[in-house]
Amino acid sequence: MSETVTVTATVPAGTAGASGTTADAALRRARASIAFGRKRGYYRVLFEAGPVDAATFAELAGVPEHRARIWLDEQLAAGVLRLVTAPEGDHEELLLPGEYVPILLGDTVDADLDHELDAARDLLAEHLGELPAAFDAELERRRVLAFTDHARLARMV
Numbered sequence: 552m553s554e555t556v557t558v559t560a561t562v563p564a565g566t567a568g569a570s571g572t573t574a575d576a577a578l579r580r581a582r583a584s585i586a587f588g589r590k591r592g593y594y595r596v597l598f599e600a601g602p603v604d605a606a607t608f609a610e611l612a613g614v615p616e617h618r619a620r621i622w623l624d625e626q627l628a629a630g631v632l633r634l635v636t637a638p639e640g641d642h643e644e645l646l647l648p649g650e651y652v653p654i655l656l657g658d659t660v661d662a663d664l665d666h667e668l669d670a671a672r673d674l675l676a677e678h679l680g681e682l683p684a685a686f687d688a689e690l691e692r693r694r695v696l697a698f699t700d701h702a703r704l705a706r707m708v
Contacts, residue, residue: 584629585631587622594652595656633648
């Protein structure tokens with residue numbers, strides 16, 4: 552299945568509202584899209600599938616392809632997903648970077664998956680200063696650090 556993903560990060564007029572800037576509106580929209588993906592289990596799908604194109608993601612997530620493309624485009628615009636060249640080299644696929652997995656799946660991880668996240672936690676610790684703006688809220692950072700510390704202590708006991 553060959554496809555090209557086009558990312559557009561436009562902000563409709565008037566969405567900046569009273570709080571100020573277009574960047575603020577884009578950040579709010581990115582955080583809302585992340586919450587939507589968490590609630591529906593989309594990050595778990597991406598984690599388990601590895602790099603996928605939009606059609607594959609739609610099939611795995613059980614959603615119409617046009618809706619999948621909209622959500623995936625939002626994730627690309629927010630810096631949550633990365634485009635990578637498919638093994639065939641003829642198109643790009645979407646990848647959930649490993650360092651983001653503890654942030655996006657941290658509160659949904661079961662005991663069976665916990666050990667699989669060890670490498671992701673180490674990546675997160677290495678790249679903590681490079682997180683997309685949508686992850687940069689102080690509350691989010693504290694939650695991630697507390698989760699990471701807790702997970703490391705749990706492994707040591």
